[in-house]
Amino acid sequence: MRKSSVEHPKNKPIKPYCRSPLLPVGFGGYGLPFEAVEECRWGAYSCSIVEQQQRLVCLRRVDYYGGVVAGEVFADFKRFWEACARADAADVVLMKSAP
Secondary structure (H helix, E strand, O other): OOOOOEEOOOOOOOOOEEEOOOOOOOEEEEOOOEEEEEEEOOEEEEEEEEEEOOEEEEEEEEEEOOOEEOHHHHHHHHHHHHHHHHHHOOOOEEEEOOO
């Protein structure tokens, strides 16, 4: 448990959309669509990855509500932050389609 308070980061503009180059012919994303949603009193996070027109499309949104995270509730904030980081680092596996 944290013994002192920590200032939560302020809301910053975050690029919410990215589109990959064309996928190789005959390949597609395995386990898609992917979606992750997290929320706590300090922020909200959502991320989705879908395949559209032979491209991977990622929509990501992070809203920071701001405020001070008191030491006694730091574990909840840490859980939120770690869940967001895991979703951001999710791998996308490409699989070759059956002929």
